[in-house]
Amino acid sequence: MTSCQNCNYKWSTKEIWRIGVSKNGRVCAKCGKKQYLSRDTKNWLTVGWLIPLIIILILVPKRFVKLSNKDEPLI
Numbered sequence: 001m002t003s004c005q006n007c008n009y010k011w012s013t014k015e016i017w018r019i020g021v022s023k024n025g026r027v028c029a030k031c032g033k034k035q036y037l038s039r040d041t042k043n044w045l046t047v048g049w050l051i052p053l054i055i056i057l058i059l060v061p062k063r064f065v066k067l068s069n070k071d072e073p074l075i
């Protein structure tokens, strides 16, 4: 569960999204203490962005890039 580390208040989904896109943390709605994403969460978010990027880099060239015998001009 995503809860405030100061007062244990359970954060709503909307509040979790807001801290997720915020770079400077977010103030707890109940106790007012600033909360930040944990290091584990940041690691997960980074990996979550990297995986689709790697898939695109591997799959897109073979699917869409075609070769030609000639150096064809644009248009």
Ligand SMILES: [Zn+2]
Residues within 6 Å of the ligand: 004, 005, 006, 007, 008, 009, 028, 029, 030, 031, 032, 033
């Ligand atoms: Zn709190």
